[in-house]
Amino acid sequence: MQVLDIAQRAKAAALRVGTLPTEVKNRALLAVADALVHDREKLLEANREDVIRTSELVERGDMARPLLDRLKLSDDKILAMAEGVRSVAELPDPVGRVLSALELDDGLEMTQVTTPLGVIGAIFESRPDAVPQIASLCWKSGNAVIMKGGSEAQASNRYLGQLIRAAIATVDERCMDAVQLVETREDVSALLALDEYIDLFVPRGSNAFVRYIQEHTRAPVLGHADGLCHAYVDANVDLAQAVAVCYDAKVQYPAVCNAIETVLVHRDTAEAFLPLLASAYRQAGVDMRGCEAARAIVPEINAAVAADWETEYLDLIVSIKVVDSLEEAIAHVNRYGSSHTETILTQDTEAATQFLNQVDAATVMHNASTRFADGFRFGKGAEVGISTNKTHARGPVGLDGLVIYKYCLVGQGHLVADYVGPQAKPFTHRPLPERG
Amino acid sequence: MQVLDIAQRAKAAALRVGTLPTEVKNRALLAVADALVHDREKLLEANREDVIRTSELVERGDMARPLLDRLKLSDDKILAMAEGVRSVAELPDPVGRVLSALELDDGLEMTQVTTPLGVIGAIFESRPDAVPQIASLCWKSGNAVIMKGGSEAQASNRYLGQLIRAAIATVDERCMDAVQLVETREDVSALLALDEYIDLFVPRGSNAFVRYIQEHTRAPVLGHADGLCHAYVDANVDLAQAVAVCYDAKVQYPAVCNAIETVLVHRDTAEAFLPLLASAYRQAGVDMRGCEAARAIVPEINAAVAADWETEYLDLIVSIKVVDSLEEAIAHVNRYGSSHTETILTQDTEAATQFLNQVDAATVMHNASTRFADGFRFGKGAEVGISTNKTHARGPVGLDGLVIYKYCLVGQGHLVADYVGPQAKPFTHRPLPERG
Incomplete structure (x- = not known):
């Protein structure tokens, strides 16, 4: 599939997953966790392919051994993955929170409500554990995600992607494209150019890797290159x-x-x-x-x-x-x-x-x-990453970094013409009590 | 002065103005307002230069007449400028607000506090009124600003820049470089490339103008090109x-x-x-x-x-x-x-x-x-602009869009080694009551 097509599907899916009720989103996450536990033999099988291919590279000296340890899955690691997804289901829904509520005038009320960002581009290296973790954070925050994992973990990632999409389909088939994977470096280059469709890139990896992403896209990038x-x-x-x-x-x-x-x-x-x-x-x-x-x-x-x-x-x-x-x-x-x-x-x-x-x-x-300085230690439950950006989100970032807000203004036919000129009505600008 | 030098001075000034007490910041704003009223004859004189030059362009058909009306200052317009600056002094200080406070463990307390962004690049067209308005918003939010106004208003803008810097000097001479102006298109090009020093660009003007800014810098840009x-x-x-x-x-x-x-x-x-x-x-x-x-x-x-x-x-x-x-x-x-x-x-x-x-x-x-949909009508007091961004700030943006936050963690020699491994101490993650 062309990357443009993937991005367009992601954007369409984002509009759907962005308005799913919390309960439905959580049901999908629990289905992912159950599938991880239930199908772990098949995942281990896919992972063995990756491990064999990578072992050869390590033996030839083309790859460092610690990477092999991070790549290799086990029953315990898969159960921990499933636990991680369940813990995201337990986090409060970051979408739909009322940040402020103000009466502008009689019967004209404004609320500022958190909303998903839209489409997240998540690009990371090596560990297959990142796939369910990032997918569940993006899903819980009502975003669609396009992921690119390390090529060493290709078979594992591919299996995980299918497993997650199948679990989503059990709650809402039209939301499957909220989780998609791309596989090649060329795909990443194409993705970085599609800032019209991607609302935020979240890269994880080495300094050089993060800097490369920052320098090759016009979309906002959440993260840090250096930690000095x-x-x-x-x-x-x-x-x-x-x-x-x-x-x-x-x-x-x-x-x-x-x-x-x-x-x-x-x-x-x-x-x-x-x-x-x-x-x-x-x-x-x-x-x-x-x-x-x-x-x-x-x-x-x-x-x-x-x-x-x-x-x-x-x-x-x-x-x-x-x-x-x-x-x-x-x-x-x-x-x-x-x-x-x-x-x-x-x-x-x-x-x-x-x-x-x-x-x-x-x-x-x-x-x-x-x-x-870490999302879990800072009480955020799960960490999207640590940001040294000056805008949007800074420091350890949890689900709160994957949402923005919209203003909702509800009136009764209110016209601006009544609030300008010499006879202008004044605004009340009275804070409204918080409502459920 | 070279634009790089201007940017470096802005960055140094930002570190100072970012920690000024509210009272000192407000005193500078009132000094600006007073100077506008007191020196309005000199400002009108500078403005006449701009008006004469621009009138010739209008008569030759090289410029549209409405621009001349926006450019031309009057006693009333200057008094309104001064009022605008005074109203920014009256807004609550957006810096130093505690957004969250959490006990991580006994004696280990984290607070999330709003801070300025750093250096703002403000680029706008025509009206000289924008200079005191944008300068006062950036100053109140503890940021340094580098402004580029319309070239038709060059003499007015230059006078206004000097007036504001002189007023700042009356409260803290070391903060003068928190407000600087550049004048040429070449300066703007140079500024757009200095994303290492500029934390946020705020362009105001036509769709094409905003889109040009968005496409020519790697720094975040707050605003909107289209309003469809x-x-x-x-x-x-x-x-x-x-x-x-x-x-x-x-x-x-x-x-x-x-x-x-x-x-x-x-x-x-x-x-x-x-x-x-x-x-x-x-x-x-x-x-x-x-x-x-x-x-x-x-x-x-x-x-x-x-x-x-x-x-x-x-x-x-x-x-x-x-x-x-x-x-x-x-x-x-x-x-x-x-x-x-x-x-x-x-x-x-x-x-x-x-x-x-x-x-x-x-x-x-x-x-x-x-x-x-407007900052004043939405109760923000003053408007930085309207943003269609998906990150940082969206919709009508007030002073709140010119700040971010930092995390402050205060301990008593706490070590991470005590919180990992089989003997790991648990975190309490207990919300702390808000303090003045």
Whole structure:
């Protein structure tokens, strides 16, 4: 099928799924979960095809082994997929929420109600788990989705796509095209050009991958390319706590976007703090790269070069810089950070407030590990992704990032002519009580 | 000054103005209003330059006369400008509002707080009134703005820019670069490419102008190119009311985006309704272009061609189509409409609900004129513009469209390591009471 045809079907399906009652949407999600459990043998069979093909690539050295682990499904993984879909059914429906209600004049009432976006383009790498997860989030929020998964997982993805579409058909056949898959890179290129039909792209993957999507479409893109996060250790600090947070934020899971890459430390704390930090990092095998002042205190720290302040290592490597003041720390973060997640460690509430206010990032923290920046931890139930955008949705994004709103104005034949000119009627602009 | 330098200054100023207290921001706005009143003779002098230059163009036939009227300032217009700026000072501060507050665990609290976007690029045509209006909206919302006005108004705009910057300097000199102007088309081209510095473009002007901006930048653009709006007259309708609304929506001000271009009418009402509508439109000199079925009822209606259903006339011209059902009307609106504003006229609540739910537009209405879709009428105090975007802000946009939010997480040294693995602590995810 041509990608244009797929996009047009998605747009038509979006108008239908956008107005489905919550109960019907949830019924479809439960049908997906049941089918995953019931048909897991067939899914494993499709997955074996992918695993065999990919194993050969790994053995030939054309692909990294960890990818194979992420690709390979098991009974447990499939049951977890089904659980994930059921948990989306349990989330409150993000569509139809009244955001505001205002009487403009007698009998002329305006409500602002959440609505789906329309068609989501979801492009991701490797793991087949992403297919039911993304499809269920888009479905629950009343959107149609066109997905492109990793080519290694093609057979698994294809089976999952059919399973989900068949489950949707059991509740409403006309909504099947709310979930569609494309398979090739050429399809993705074609999709990126179809901004007339796609209301939002949600890419998940490496920095380079996300940046490619951002640079090749005129449609809005929700996500982040870089996650260059900092921890700033202020003058007045609980040393043990600061070491523990800097350790957690770097070592607990270094390959993720909300791990820190740079520790900034105030000159007055550096002498006491850096030896403790270096000792902790040394035990975890962290490669430390610091400025001259840091190396003067802990000689084992390697010399940092200019590029270190702008590198997202995603690895057990950290850069360390001594700063003269809170202001210098804030300026460094605003210059080199990727507006993702930034934390200050301090016992000084005033300094913390200044940092939280003046640092320009999606999530700012005080005495907490940057690793908390995550949709599940932030209580959103499920995560669409983390956004460093300045518009629409920022930070960890849940179902709320997949909806927008429309204004509904209900009158009794009201005319604008009555509200203009010298005899103009005034507006009442009286807030209305919330209704079911 | 180079545009890159201007953009960098704007970005630096944005970090400052973004954290100014409400009282300081309002003081600057009142200083702008006072300066407008006090220095209006000098502004009128600058404006005379623009008027003389433009009059010559009008006399040579190189420019339309209505533009001259919009360009020409007067004492009254300047006093109205000052009033407008004062009214922005009176609006609630959109920055620092707590959107949600959640306890993640004991002593680990998250708040979601509104913040400015950063740097706004505002590009508009002709009227000098737009300079203080847009500057004050951006300033009140804590953003820096780079403006490009119409070249006819160059001297007026330049004077206004200096006046606003001088007023800002009286409260905080370091924030002066929060308001800057550029003057040439080349500057605009350069600005559109600087999406690294500009967080949002807000263009105001003709369809072609807005579309040009949308197509030449990677930054988000807030606004609408087209305003192709419909009124649908259903089977069960109050005829006099439907005629009055269709008249108001077309005739009251035909040159604006929220005026209707097409009337759709249900087959069962057409015979009774169309003669009444045609009689009203005839008296207003409206050129009517209809389908065969409409012309069979009212022969004076001219024959519509296919292009009529997709044309935004912005003039006393209307297209008229008879439809077989509510569903056909909804399909027509979703196909040809520009997702701006759509209204249904009906006494049938069920039909109205279906229309409001299934029509995909920023504003949907029942028994009201599309002309109500406007920020002031919708109670927003001041209007940034009307958006047909699907992300960020939709419909009439007030100050709320110039802010986003950040998450602030405050802990006591909380580590993610404690919340993962077999011994993982659970999150409480307990909503926190709102605090001042």
